[in-house]
Amino acid sequence: MSKFELIEKYLTNQLTESERMAFEEQITSDPSLKADLELQKNIIQGIKKARAVELKAMLNNVPVAVPTSFAVTGMKMAAGVIGAGILITSLYYYYRPESLKEVPNLSTSFQDSLQGADSIKGLEKRIPIIVEPAEENNQPINKLKVDKEKDTRKNEIVTPSTVNQPKLDVVDPTLELSSENSQDTNLLANTSNSGVASSNIQVETDSSNKKYNFHYQFSNGKLQLFGPFDNSLYEILEINGGTHSLFLFYRENYYLLDEKQDQITKLPLIKDSALLNKLKEYRNK
Amino acid sequence: MAYRVFKLKSEMSETEIFERIKGGDEKALELIYKKYYRMMTKLVITNSGTEDEARDVYQDALVVFWQKSRSGNLVMTSKMSTYIYSICQNLWRKELDRKKRLSSEEKDSSVSMDFDKPEREKIIAKCLEQLGETCRKVLMYYYFDEMSMQDIADKLGFANTDTAKTKKYKCKQKLDELVKAQYSEQDFLD
Numbered sequence: 001m002s003k004f005e006l007i008e009k010y011l012t013n014q015l016t017e018s019e020r021m022a023f024e025e026q027i028t029s030d031p032s033l034k035a036d037l038e039l040q041k042n043i044i045q046g047i048k049k050a051r052a053v054e055l056k057a058m059l060n061n062v063p064v065a066v067p068t069s070f071a072v073t074g075m076k077m078a079a080g081v082i083g084a085g086i087l088i089t090s091l092y093y094y095y096r097p098e099s100l101k102e103v104p105n106l107s108t109s110f111q112d113s114l115q116g117a118d119s120i121k122g123l124e125k126r127i128p129i130i131v132e133p134a135e136e137n138n139q140p141i142n143k144l145k146v147d148k149e150k151d152t153r154k155n156e157i158v159t160p161s162t163v164n165q166p167k168l169d170v171v172d173p174t175l176e177l178s179s180e181n182s183q184d185t186n187l188l189a190n191t192s193n194s195g196v197a198s199s200n201i202q203v204e205t206d207s208s209n210k211k212y213n214f215h216y217q218f219s220n221g222k223l224q225l226f227g228p229f230d231n232s233l234y235e236i237l238e239i240n241g242g243t244h245s246l247f248l249f250y251r252e253n254y255y256l257l258d259e260k261q262d263q264i265t266k267l268p269l270i271k272d273s274a275l276l277n278k279l280k281e282y283r284n285k
Numbered sequence: 286m287a288y289r290v291f292k293l294k295s296e297m298s299e300t301e302i303f304e305r306i307k308g309g310d311e312k313a314l315e316l317i318y319k320k321y322y323r324m325m326t327k328l329v330i331t332n333s334g335t336e337d338e339a340r341d342v343y344q345d346a347l348v349v350f351w352q353k354s355r356s357g358n359l360v361m362t363s364k365m366s367t368y369i370y371s372i373c374q375n376l377w378r379k380e381l382d383r384k385k386r387l388s389s390e391e392k393d394s395s396v397s398m399d400f401d402k403p404e405r406e407k408i409i410a411k412c413l414e415q416l417g418e419t420c421r422k423v424l425m426y427y428y429f430d431e432m433s434m435q436d437i438a439d440k441l442g443f444a445n446t447d448t449a450k451t452k453k454y455k456c457k458q459k460l461d462e463l464v465k466a467q468y469s470e471q472d473f474l475d
Contacts, residue, residue, distance in 0.1 A: 039461075039468075042405050043461065044428050045409075046405065046406050046408070046413070046464075047413065047424050047460075050409065050410045050413050050421075050425065051425035051429035051430070052348045052429065053410070054425070055347075055348045058314075059315065059348075060340075060344065062318050064319055260315070
């Protein structure tokens, strides 16, 4: 065994008991061997340390949800501060009766901010996408034209800002059908105005692939769907709660989208009934 | 709040995650990191730690857990979370002890013995950077993750274990040279 090998095996616990004892004996009588051993020990420790640092950095980049209770407490505090502000202002105006008229305005804005706080608690946002088949132009609900002849691949960029302007290409059909249309839109608008992290989900569909007929993958932050998604409507549900999760709704079924999935994977059908009920509830909200 | 509940249900089972971690799947480690984040950081926060300290301890604990499960000697006798929790406890206890010692050392104005250890680690980290991605990975997988040559070959796409062995040998040699050069430079400066 070479000196290098011997040191290496000693440091990685690969020597037999007798070999190890012989080696330790050798160290005491050979200062240069001892120095080499020390150096190797340092280097291996350094490699281990570097790997630990790397793993830690990897974990540090994993987004963890700020505990919801924190967010709510923050909101309550903000509301409390505003409340105190109104109290002080009211007192101020109380002692200056000529300005009393302005007080109701203030409490309206207080109401508004409370409403904002409520919608934050929900922390839920939906980004519906509808791809309308080219042959069904008579459907009034959306305006997205798909030019199938040109290309089977399409790109759409969906940003939360679209919920503020419901007249854009991307329209939620449930919003259109619902009588509480405007209220819902307001709620969503409030949510996005209140500093909820915005996200961009870019979706690409590919219906021409023979091998992957009902699959997905995330590449470069883009969602790629493989399958007959041109023929029917699909929706992406984005749920920001304690965790950030994405779901696909297609032909009355729900599928889980793992944003870390960079391999082409079959779309996993969600069967859990509790989860399904939740999803239905969120989709129909 | 309810979302978290159903997210867990759609996730993999504990044994599945543990198997993936044993197989060196870093994504599985990220998964449990998220899953137990609140539970583990709470331990430190409720024991006179800050949120930053809590995160730090939890991340360190998971790195320990990763290495232990990777080396294949770890047999899960309790739930994974219980095991990780106990690592967190130990690490936090150690950290509290260190803090206490530190404050008493300040009074005694004694100097830490281990002064040049972080310095040496920095030098080696710098040399590793110079090696390039593949070499760095080979060495880290071999020495830290204690992967077999077969696993290293699979993970990095080498033709066979011999290629992995040669790679590891050459990369180590290169690193040794770089470190030696850095060390003598440092001695020269001192």
